[in-house]
Amino acid sequence: MSRQQTIFISTAVLAVFLLFFFGRTVADHSGHNHTAPAVQNSGAQGLDFPTMLGLAKKRLTPLQLEKVTQWENAVVRGNVKDQQIQTYKTLSRFWMDSIGAFVPYVKYMGEAAELESSEKNLTFAAHLLLAELQKVEEEPLKVWMAKEAKELFEKALELNPANDSTKVGLGSTYFFGAADNEPPMKGIGLIREVAEKNPDNAFAQYMLGVGSAVSGQWPKAIERFTKVAELEPDNLEVLLRLADINERTGDKAAAKKWYQQLLQSIKRQEQSGKMKPNPEMVKQIEQHVKSL
Structure with a gap:
């Protein structure tokens, strides 16, 4: 699998574990503050970046706010693309490194990637959004992230129409409300196109499983995730999803089997140094x- 695909799958393992075992009351977002809950709680039906950025700025010290304002003004005044790219990258790093705010971090990363017309950077930002939105409780924020990811994937696909990973990523955004006026089956069709061409494409099989799980089609989800487990025996998230789905559908024997495989995989990866011990x-x- 590509680096972007690995990021998408591996970064969600802890969040999925917390969801399955502790429920959505656990507010762990891997250290990121998404900046949007206050808007959602106010009853807003949709979100936009200026609103979320305004919320994020309330966390800044006067000195930090002054710096951010200077950078923002530099983007507006700048007429040299390279200068704008560097300023967007500076803003992106600031929001992640100094504040830990995911939304402005990834938004400015995407802005820079669009100006660069960099397929690599566009897909990197899009996959980050696709991974992060699955940890989000607030529906308006989830939809905003999906739409942002969809736009980035589309721009990347214009640069390289043959990139199967980008097609799968684009199709996946439809599961989370990215397309207002397009049928969800269009997203499924994009992913199936890749899966039918290459049944061993683990990313495509995985996302078809996610789509089935989102819509409550548990047998189909099990079928897809089992295929991924065959291709990637140490994919922790897939093993955990298979255990959880079998448990919630009443097959405790199958659930135990997948939980045991999950434990074996965790111990193997800890022993090999691929992951830190988490007793x-x-x-x-x-x-x-x-x-059970």
């Missing part, structure tokens, strides 16, 4: 298996 997570899974 608390292992303990929680072991206790859960005993309770």
Whole structure:
């Protein structure tokens, strides 16, 4: 799998674990503050970037706000594309490194990528959005992220129409409300096109599984995720999804099997140094298996 695909799948493992075992009351977003809950709680039906940016700015010190305003003005006044690109990158780094605010971080990353016409950077930002939106509780924010990802994937696809990973990513955004006036099946069609051409494309099979899970089609989700597990035996998120789906559909024997495979994979990866030991997570899974 490509680096973007790996990022998409691997960055969600902890969030999925928290969701399955602790429910949506756990407000862990991998250290990112998404900046939008206040808007959603006010009853807003949609979000836009200026509104979320305004919320994020309330967290800044006077000195930080002065710096951000200077950079923003530099973008507006600048008439040299390279200067605008560098300023967007500066804003992106600031919002992540100094504040930990994901929305302005990825928005400015995308702005720079669009000016650069960089397929690599466009897809990188799009995959980050696609991964992060699945950890989000607030529906308006989830939809905003999906629409942003869709736009970036579309621009990347214009640069390289043959990129299967980009096609799958674009199709996946439809699951989360990215397309206002287009049928959701259009997104499924994009992914199926890739999966039918190459049944061993794990990213395509995975996203078809996600689409089935989102729509509650559990047998189809199990079929797709099982295919990914065959292709990638140490894909922790897929193993966890298979365990959870079988459990919620009443097949405790299958659930135990997948939980046990998950535990074995975690221990293998810890021993090989591919992931840091997480004894608390292992303990929680072991206790859960005993309770089945």
